[in-house]
Amino acid sequence: MSYNVKLNVYEGPLDLLLFFIKRDEINIYDIPIAHITREYLDYIHLMQSLNFQMAGEFILMAALLMRIKVQMLLPQPEVEKLEDIEDPRTELVRMLVDYQKYKEVSDQLKRLEENQSQYFPVSSAVEMRDYDPELFLGDVTLIDLGMTFQRILDKMPKVKQFGIETIKINIRQQIRFLREFFVKRNRIRFTEIAMKLTDRIEVVVTFLAILEMIKSNEIHVSQKDIFGEIWLTKKKPAEEYVVANA
Protein backbone atom coordinates (compact mmCIF):
# COMPACT_ATOMS: atom_id res chain seq x y z
CA MET A 1 0.00 0.00 0.00
CA SER A 2 1.47 3.32 -0.95
CA TYR A 3 0.33 6.89 -0.44
CA ASN A 4 0.71 9.82 -2.71
CA VAL A 5 1.47 12.95 -0.76
CA LYS A 6 0.77 16.29 -2.35
CA LEU A 7 3.08 19.04 -1.16
CA ASN A 8 3.66 22.49 -2.49
CA VAL A 9 5.76 21.96 -5.52
CA TYR A 10 8.76 24.19 -5.89
CA GLU A 11 10.22 24.59 -9.33
CA GLY A 12 13.73 24.62 -7.93
CA PRO A 13 15.91 25.64 -5.02
CA LEU A 14 15.50 29.37 -5.72
CA ASP A 15 11.75 28.99 -5.67
CA LEU A 16 11.92 27.21 -2.32
CA LEU A 17 14.21 29.86 -0.81
CA LEU A 18 11.88 32.63 -1.98
CA PHE A 19 9.02 30.82 -0.27
CA PHE A 20 10.89 30.89 3.09
CA ILE A 21 11.86 34.53 2.57
CA LYS A 22 8.25 35.52 1.92
CA ARG A 23 6.79 33.36 4.67
CA ASP A 24 9.22 34.58 7.36
CA GLU A 25 9.18 38.17 6.08
CA ILE A 26 12.91 38.18 5.61
CA ASN A 27 14.72 41.11 4.02
CA ILE A 28 16.13 39.62 0.84
CA TYR A 29 19.26 41.83 1.09
CA ASP A 30 20.02 40.68 4.64
CA ILE A 31 19.29 36.97 4.74
CA PRO A 32 19.94 35.17 8.03
CA ILE A 33 21.87 32.30 6.48
CA ALA A 34 21.80 29.99 9.52
CA HIS A 35 18.02 30.26 9.81
CA ILE A 36 17.34 29.80 6.11
CA THR A 37 19.77 26.89 5.82
CA ARG A 38 18.05 25.10 8.70
CA GLU A 39 14.63 25.56 7.08
CA TYR A 40 15.99 24.47 3.74
CA LEU A 41 17.63 21.29 5.08
CA ASP A 42 14.49 20.41 7.08
CA TYR A 43 12.51 20.58 3.88
CA ILE A 44 15.02 18.40 2.03
CA HIS A 45 14.95 15.82 4.85
CA LEU A 46 11.16 15.83 4.78
CA MET A 47 11.19 15.25 1.05
CA GLN A 48 13.67 12.42 1.43
CA SER A 49 11.66 10.77 4.21
CA LEU A 50 8.65 10.84 1.88
CA ASN A 51 10.67 9.08 -0.76
CA PHE A 52 10.67 12.00 -3.15
CA GLN A 53 13.12 12.02 -5.94
CA MET A 54 15.35 14.90 -4.98
CA ALA A 55 16.73 16.84 -7.90
CA GLY A 56 20.45 17.45 -7.81
CA GLU A 57 19.93 21.21 -7.87
CA PHE A 58 18.41 21.12 -4.38
CA ILE A 59 21.50 19.41 -2.96
CA LEU A 60 23.74 21.84 -4.80
CA MET A 61 21.94 24.77 -3.21
CA ALA A 62 22.29 23.19 0.26
CA ALA A 63 26.04 23.02 -0.33
CA LEU A 64 26.08 26.67 -1.48
CA LEU A 65 24.19 27.80 1.64
CA MET A 66 26.61 25.98 3.91
CA ARG A 67 29.60 27.42 2.09
CA ILE A 68 28.24 30.92 2.56
CA LYS A 69 27.73 30.24 6.26
CA VAL A 70 31.31 29.00 6.61
CA GLN A 71 32.66 32.05 4.76
CA MET A 72 30.77 34.32 7.10
CA LEU A 73 32.22 32.57 10.15
CA LEU A 74 35.81 32.71 8.94
CA PRO A 75 37.75 35.84 9.83
CA GLN A 76 38.09 38.21 6.88
CA PRO A 77 41.56 39.14 5.68
CA GLU A 78 42.62 42.66 6.70
CA VAL A 79 41.53 45.19 4.11
CA GLU A 80 42.09 48.91 3.84
CA LYS A 81 38.59 50.05 3.00
CA LEU A 82 35.38 48.73 4.45
CA GLU A 83 33.75 48.55 1.01
CA ASP A 84 36.32 46.01 -0.11
CA ILE A 85 34.86 43.38 2.16
CA GLU A 86 32.58 41.35 -0.01
CA ASP A 87 29.50 39.86 1.56
CA PRO A 88 29.52 36.13 0.72
CA ARG A 89 25.77 36.38 0.26
CA THR A 90 25.97 38.82 -2.67
CA GLU A 91 25.85 36.18 -5.39
CA LEU A 92 22.91 34.38 -3.80
CA VAL A 93 20.99 37.64 -3.37
CA ARG A 94 21.54 38.54 -7.00
CA MET A 95 20.25 35.13 -8.10
CA LEU A 96 17.18 35.44 -5.87
CA VAL A 97 16.36 38.98 -6.97
CA ASP A 98 16.66 38.03 -10.65
CA TYR A 99 14.62 34.91 -10.17
CA GLN A 100 11.92 36.81 -8.30
CA LYS A 101 11.74 39.31 -11.13
CA TYR A 102 11.15 36.63 -13.77
CA LYS A 103 8.72 34.79 -11.55
CA GLU A 104 6.62 37.94 -11.39
CA VAL A 105 6.85 38.39 -15.14
CA SER A 106 5.72 34.81 -15.62
CA ASP A 107 2.66 35.51 -13.44
CA GLN A 108 1.97 38.44 -15.71
CA LEU A 109 2.32 36.21 -18.78
CA LYS A 110 -0.12 33.79 -17.17
CA ARG A 111 -2.70 36.59 -16.94
CA LEU A 112 -2.08 37.58 -20.56
CA GLU A 113 -2.49 33.94 -21.62
CA GLU A 114 -5.76 33.70 -19.70
CA ASN A 115 -7.01 36.96 -21.19
CA GLN A 116 -6.09 36.03 -24.76
CA SER A 117 -7.77 32.63 -24.47
CA GLN A 118 -11.18 34.38 -24.50
CA TYR A 119 -10.68 35.39 -28.11
CA PHE A 120 -10.68 33.07 -31.09
CA PRO A 121 -9.28 34.10 -34.44
CA VAL A 122 -11.95 34.43 -37.09
CA SER A 123 -9.94 32.35 -39.53
CA SER A 124 -7.08 30.11 -38.53
CA ALA A 125 -4.56 28.07 -40.43
CA VAL A 126 -6.40 24.81 -40.96
CA GLU A 127 -5.18 22.17 -43.37
CA MET A 128 -4.25 23.92 -46.58
CA ARG A 129 -6.71 23.19 -49.33
CA ASP A 130 -5.60 21.88 -52.67
CA TYR A 131 -3.05 24.57 -53.34
CA ASP A 132 0.03 23.79 -55.30
CA PRO A 133 2.35 23.19 -52.38
CA GLU A 134 5.41 24.24 -54.34
CA LEU A 135 4.19 27.86 -54.35
CA PHE A 136 4.64 28.10 -50.63
CA LEU A 137 7.74 26.05 -50.05
CA GLY A 138 10.70 27.49 -48.23
CA ASP A 139 14.14 26.08 -47.67
CA VAL A 140 14.70 23.46 -45.04
CA THR A 141 17.52 23.67 -42.58
CA LEU A 142 19.38 20.67 -41.30
CA ILE A 143 17.69 21.20 -37.93
CA ASP A 144 14.19 20.83 -39.47
CA LEU A 145 15.23 17.62 -41.14
CA GLY A 146 16.78 16.33 -37.94
CA MET A 147 13.70 17.17 -35.87
CA THR A 148 11.40 15.43 -38.33
CA PHE A 149 13.55 12.35 -38.04
CA GLN A 150 13.49 12.57 -34.28
CA ARG A 151 9.68 12.65 -34.36
CA ILE A 152 9.62 9.54 -36.52
CA LEU A 153 12.10 7.78 -34.26
CA ASP A 154 9.90 8.66 -31.28
CA LYS A 155 6.96 6.98 -32.97
CA MET A 156 8.86 3.71 -33.43
CA PRO A 157 7.85 0.90 -31.07
CA LYS A 158 10.06 0.83 -27.99
CA VAL A 159 12.52 -2.02 -27.82
CA LYS A 160 11.83 -4.37 -24.94
CA GLN A 161 14.36 -7.09 -25.62
CA PHE A 162 17.89 -6.41 -26.56
CA GLY A 163 19.96 -8.45 -28.91
CA ILE A 164 22.69 -7.87 -31.39
CA GLU A 165 21.77 -8.18 -35.02
CA THR A 166 23.67 -7.68 -38.19
CA ILE A 167 22.63 -4.54 -39.96
CA LYS A 168 21.13 -5.80 -43.17
CA ILE A 169 20.64 -2.56 -45.03
CA ASN A 170 23.07 0.01 -46.32
CA ILE A 171 22.93 3.50 -47.73
CA ARG A 172 23.25 2.42 -51.36
CA GLN A 173 20.24 0.15 -50.93
CA GLN A 174 18.19 2.94 -49.34
CA ILE A 175 19.11 5.34 -52.14
CA ARG A 176 17.70 2.80 -54.60
CA PHE A 177 14.63 2.50 -52.36
CA LEU A 178 14.22 6.29 -52.44
CA ARG A 179 14.71 6.51 -56.20
CA GLU A 180 11.79 4.13 -56.69
CA PHE A 181 9.54 6.83 -55.25
CA PHE A 182 10.73 9.23 -57.89
CA VAL A 183 10.02 6.95 -60.84
CA LYS A 184 6.42 8.08 -61.15
CA ARG A 185 6.53 11.43 -59.38
CA ASN A 186 8.85 14.35 -59.02
CA ARG A 187 7.89 15.27 -55.51
CA ILE A 188 7.15 13.21 -52.43
CA ARG A 189 6.28 13.91 -48.83
CA PHE A 190 8.84 12.88 -46.32
CA THR A 191 6.18 11.16 -44.19
CA GLU A 192 5.18 8.93 -47.12
CA ILE A 193 8.65 7.48 -47.09
CA ALA A 194 8.69 7.22 -43.33
CA MET A 195 5.51 5.17 -43.30
CA LYS A 196 7.29 2.42 -45.19
CA LEU A 197 10.02 2.16 -42.57
CA THR A 198 9.65 -0.22 -39.68
CA ASP A 199 12.67 -0.01 -37.41
CA ARG A 200 15.10 2.56 -36.10
CA ILE A 201 18.14 1.45 -38.02
CA GLU A 202 16.13 1.65 -41.23
CA VAL A 203 15.12 5.23 -40.39
CA VAL A 204 18.71 6.17 -39.61
CA VAL A 205 20.08 4.66 -42.81
CA THR A 206 17.33 6.28 -44.89
CA PHE A 207 18.17 9.63 -43.31
CA LEU A 208 21.80 9.16 -44.30
CA ALA A 209 20.67 8.18 -47.80
CA ILE A 210 18.66 11.42 -48.09
CA LEU A 211 21.63 13.49 -46.93
CA GLU A 212 23.78 11.69 -49.49
CA MET A 213 21.28 12.45 -52.27
CA ILE A 214 21.12 16.11 -51.25
CA LYS A 215 24.89 16.26 -51.28
CA SER A 216 25.09 14.77 -54.75
CA ASN A 217 22.47 17.25 -55.98
CA GLU A 218 20.03 14.53 -56.90
CA ILE A 219 17.19 15.87 -54.76
CA HIS A 220 16.19 19.09 -53.07
CA VAL A 221 14.34 19.42 -49.78
CA SER A 222 11.86 22.15 -48.92
CA GLN A 223 9.28 22.95 -46.27
CA LYS A 224 6.35 25.36 -46.02
CA ASP A 225 6.47 26.29 -42.37
CA ILE A 226 8.16 25.32 -39.17
CA PHE A 227 7.32 21.70 -38.27
CA GLY A 228 5.45 21.47 -41.54
CA GLU A 229 5.65 18.70 -44.06
CA ILE A 230 9.06 18.25 -45.66
CA TRP A 231 9.01 17.64 -49.41
CA LEU A 232 11.70 15.91 -51.38
CA THR A 233 11.94 17.09 -54.96
CA LYS A 234 13.86 15.38 -57.73
CA LYS A 235 16.29 17.63 -59.50
CA LYS A 236 16.44 17.73 -63.30
CA PRO A 237 18.29 14.78 -64.82
CA ALA A 238 21.03 17.03 -66.14
CA GLU A 239 22.16 17.64 -62.58
CA GLU A 240 21.95 14.03 -61.61
CA TYR A 241 25.12 12.05 -61.38
CA VAL A 242 26.36 8.95 -59.71
CA VAL A 243 26.61 9.10 -55.95
CA ALA A 244 30.15 8.73 -54.86
CA ASN A 245 31.01 6.33 -52.06
CA ALA A 246 27.38 5.60 -51.39
Place this chain on the structure above:
Amino acid sequence: MLSQTHKIVLALLCGATEPLTKTQADVCLEEDVALDRVVAELNNYFETEGLPVWIQNLAEGFRMMTRSEYEPWLNRLFQNKGKLRLSRPALETLAIIAYKQPITKNEIDAFRGVDTTIKPLVEKNLIDIRGRQEGPGRPLLYGTTVHFLEYFGLASLKELPRAREIAEIVDAENLPAGDTERNAT
Protein backbone atom coordinates in the same frame (compact mmCIF):
# COMPACT_ATOMS: atom_id res chain seq x y z
CA MET B 1 -21.71 52.84 -44.20
CA LEU B 2 -18.35 51.29 -44.92
CA SER B 3 -16.25 52.58 -47.80
CA GLN B 4 -14.83 50.26 -50.45
CA THR B 5 -11.42 50.41 -48.72
CA HIS B 6 -12.99 49.41 -45.40
CA LYS B 7 -14.72 46.49 -47.06
CA ILE B 8 -11.56 45.26 -48.75
CA VAL B 9 -9.56 45.48 -45.52
CA LEU B 10 -12.37 43.62 -43.77
CA ALA B 11 -12.27 40.92 -46.44
CA LEU B 12 -8.49 40.59 -46.03
CA LEU B 13 -8.88 40.31 -42.27
CA CYS B 14 -11.55 37.63 -42.70
CA GLY B 15 -9.40 35.55 -45.01
CA ALA B 16 -5.99 36.02 -43.38
CA THR B 17 -4.79 33.14 -41.24
CA GLU B 18 -2.26 35.28 -39.38
CA PRO B 19 -2.09 38.95 -38.33
CA LEU B 20 -2.39 41.26 -41.33
CA THR B 21 0.44 43.79 -41.52
CA LYS B 22 0.38 47.28 -43.02
CA THR B 23 2.81 46.11 -45.72
CA GLN B 24 0.51 43.25 -46.71
CA ALA B 25 -2.51 45.57 -46.84
CA ASP B 26 -0.59 48.08 -48.99
CA VAL B 27 0.44 45.36 -51.44
CA CYS B 28 -3.07 43.91 -51.67
CA LEU B 29 -4.82 47.27 -52.15
CA GLU B 30 -2.04 48.61 -54.35
CA GLU B 31 -2.05 51.85 -52.41
CA ASP B 32 -0.88 53.37 -49.14
CA VAL B 33 -3.56 52.33 -46.63
CA ALA B 34 -3.97 54.11 -43.30
CA LEU B 35 -4.48 50.69 -41.73
CA ASP B 36 -4.52 51.91 -38.11
CA ARG B 37 -7.34 54.35 -38.88
CA VAL B 38 -9.33 51.88 -41.04
CA VAL B 39 -9.09 49.26 -38.27
CA ALA B 40 -10.21 51.76 -35.63
CA GLU B 41 -13.20 52.71 -37.78
CA LEU B 42 -14.08 49.07 -38.42
CA ASN B 43 -13.91 48.42 -34.67
CA ASN B 44 -16.29 51.33 -34.10
CA TYR B 45 -18.61 49.94 -36.74
CA PHE B 46 -18.62 46.45 -35.15
CA GLU B 47 -19.35 48.02 -31.81
CA THR B 48 -22.21 50.18 -33.08
CA GLU B 49 -23.73 47.25 -34.91
CA GLY B 50 -23.22 44.93 -31.91
CA LEU B 51 -21.32 42.35 -33.97
CA PRO B 52 -19.59 39.43 -32.18
CA VAL B 53 -16.12 40.26 -33.56
CA TRP B 54 -13.38 42.86 -33.06
CA ILE B 55 -9.96 43.50 -34.57
CA GLN B 56 -6.98 43.06 -32.27
CA ASN B 57 -3.53 44.59 -32.70
CA LEU B 58 -1.37 41.47 -32.58
CA ALA B 59 2.24 40.70 -33.47
CA GLU B 60 2.83 43.91 -35.47
CA GLY B 61 -0.39 43.38 -37.40
CA PHE B 62 -4.15 43.07 -37.07
CA ARG B 63 -6.32 40.02 -36.61
CA MET B 64 -10.05 39.61 -36.46
CA MET B 65 -11.12 37.89 -33.26
CA THR B 66 -14.36 36.81 -31.62
CA ARG B 67 -15.51 38.79 -28.60
CA SER B 68 -14.98 37.39 -25.13
CA GLU B 69 -18.69 36.96 -24.39
CA TYR B 70 -18.85 34.21 -27.04
CA GLU B 71 -16.08 32.17 -25.42
CA PRO B 72 -18.42 29.49 -23.94
CA TRP B 73 -19.77 28.53 -27.36
CA LEU B 74 -16.39 28.57 -29.04
CA ASN B 75 -14.97 26.39 -26.28
CA ARG B 76 -17.68 23.87 -27.05
CA LEU B 77 -16.87 24.12 -30.75
CA PHE B 78 -13.20 23.35 -30.09
CA GLN B 79 -14.06 20.86 -27.34
CA ASN B 80 -11.96 22.70 -24.77
CA LYS B 81 -8.81 22.35 -26.81
CA GLY B 82 -8.43 26.05 -26.14
CA LYS B 83 -8.25 25.31 -22.43
CA LEU B 84 -4.70 23.98 -22.47
CA ARG B 85 -2.41 26.25 -20.51
CA LEU B 86 1.36 26.54 -20.22
CA SER B 87 2.95 25.16 -17.05
CA ARG B 88 4.72 27.39 -14.53
CA PRO B 89 8.22 26.28 -15.54
CA ALA B 90 7.28 26.96 -19.17
CA LEU B 91 6.05 30.47 -18.32
CA GLU B 92 9.18 31.20 -16.27
CA THR B 93 11.37 30.07 -19.13
CA LEU B 94 9.42 32.18 -21.62
CA ALA B 95 9.66 35.23 -19.35
CA ILE B 96 13.44 34.92 -19.22
CA ILE B 97 13.76 34.34 -22.97
CA ALA B 98 11.42 37.23 -23.78
CA TYR B 99 13.54 39.73 -21.87
CA LYS B 100 17.02 38.35 -22.45
CA GLN B 101 16.82 37.13 -26.04
CA PRO B 102 18.88 35.91 -27.75
CA ILE B 103 19.87 33.66 -24.86
CA THR B 104 21.45 30.21 -24.43
CA LYS B 105 19.98 27.34 -22.45
CA ASN B 106 22.84 27.59 -19.92
CA GLU B 107 22.01 31.23 -19.23
CA ILE B 108 18.33 30.32 -18.73
CA ASP B 109 19.34 27.53 -16.33
CA ALA B 110 21.47 30.01 -14.36
CA PHE B 111 18.48 32.32 -13.87
CA ARG B 112 16.13 29.54 -12.84
CA GLY B 113 18.61 27.49 -10.81
CA VAL B 114 17.37 24.30 -12.46
CA ASP B 115 17.76 22.34 -15.66
CA THR B 116 15.34 23.80 -18.21
CA THR B 117 13.45 21.86 -20.88
CA ILE B 118 13.45 23.89 -24.08
CA LYS B 119 12.08 21.46 -26.63
CA PRO B 120 8.31 21.72 -25.90
CA LEU B 121 8.47 25.50 -26.33
CA VAL B 122 10.20 25.10 -29.69
CA GLU B 123 7.60 22.52 -30.71
CA LYS B 124 4.75 24.86 -29.71
CA ASN B 125 6.43 27.47 -31.92
CA LEU B 126 6.68 29.95 -29.02
CA ILE B 127 10.46 30.20 -29.32
CA ASP B 128 12.92 29.40 -32.06
CA ILE B 129 16.62 29.14 -32.69
CA ARG B 130 18.39 32.41 -33.46
CA GLY B 131 21.77 31.03 -34.38
CA ARG B 132 24.73 30.19 -32.21
CA GLN B 133 26.73 32.11 -29.64
CA GLU B 134 30.37 32.60 -30.46
CA GLY B 135 32.68 30.94 -27.96
CA PRO B 136 33.22 27.53 -26.45
CA GLY B 137 30.73 24.92 -27.62
CA ARG B 138 28.92 27.49 -29.81
CA PRO B 139 25.64 26.94 -27.92
CA LEU B 140 22.29 27.61 -29.61
CA LEU B 141 20.63 30.96 -28.99
CA TYR B 142 16.88 31.17 -28.45
CA GLY B 143 14.37 33.96 -29.02
CA THR B 144 10.60 34.39 -29.05
CA THR B 145 8.50 33.97 -32.23
CA VAL B 146 5.66 35.91 -33.82
CA HIS B 147 3.36 33.20 -32.49
CA PHE B 148 4.57 34.07 -28.97
CA LEU B 149 3.16 37.59 -29.42
CA GLU B 150 -0.11 36.22 -30.77
CA TYR B 151 -0.40 33.68 -27.98
CA PHE B 152 -0.10 36.32 -25.27
CA GLY B 153 -2.11 38.92 -27.17
CA LEU B 154 0.80 41.34 -27.56
CA ALA B 155 1.15 43.85 -30.39
CA SER B 156 4.94 43.80 -30.06
CA LEU B 157 7.71 42.90 -27.63
CA LYS B 158 7.64 46.50 -26.41
CA GLU B 159 4.31 45.70 -24.77
CA LEU B 160 5.92 43.26 -22.37
CA PRO B 161 5.67 44.66 -18.86
CA ARG B 162 8.96 46.17 -17.72
CA ALA B 163 10.31 44.65 -14.53
CA ARG B 164 9.81 47.74 -12.40
CA GLU B 165 6.31 48.25 -13.74
CA ILE B 166 5.25 44.82 -12.69
CA ALA B 167 4.36 45.70 -9.12
CA GLU B 168 2.13 48.56 -10.28
CA ILE B 169 0.51 46.42 -12.95
CA VAL B 170 -0.25 43.69 -10.46
CA ASP B 171 -1.85 46.28 -8.18
CA ALA B 172 -3.94 47.85 -10.88
CA GLU B 173 -4.83 44.49 -12.51
CA ASN B 174 -4.26 46.27 -15.79
CA LEU B 175 -3.30 44.47 -18.93
CA PRO B 176 -0.83 46.20 -21.21
CA ALA B 177 -2.25 49.35 -22.70
CA GLY B 178 -3.09 49.23 -26.37
CA ASP B 179 -6.34 48.18 -27.83
CA THR B 180 -8.07 45.96 -25.39
CA GLU B 181 -11.52 44.89 -26.35
CA ARG B 182 -14.20 47.40 -25.58
CA ASN B 183 -17.59 46.27 -24.46
CA ALA B 184 -20.21 46.26 -27.12
CA THR B 185 -23.34 47.63 -25.57
